[in-house]
Amino acid sequence: MALCTAGALIAGGVAIAAVTAVSWVYKYVTGRHPDVSQQLDSTRFRIQDVANGMRCKACDLAGFASSYGGSAGTEAAPGA
Incomplete structure (x- = not known):
């Protein structure tokens, strides 16, 4: 049970990091970053x-x- 919970938390953290990185790259490429x-x-x-x-x-x-x-x-x- 603990292993499944840890895996889900890690997967969620990786997903949030990926969305943040993609968002930053998009803003950087479109020139909307200060x-x-x-x-x-x-x-x-x-x-x-x-x-x-x-x-x-x-x-x-x-x-x-x-x-x-x-x-x-x-x-x-x-x-x-």
Whole structure:
């Protein structure tokens, strides 16, 4: 029973790998795959956007005037 189950799982895994490989080859041949450099640039820009958003939120939570869209120049100096 265990041998049959293992065989079925292995056959399913091989079938999924074959479908994935054929799909990749089809996309590659038809030219519908993005360049690796485009993928890396896209990922880098998304990471930068998230980092800038987190920085802006941190500045807002800390009460600092920031150049990231906060209220720069509107806070009065102590004793003014």
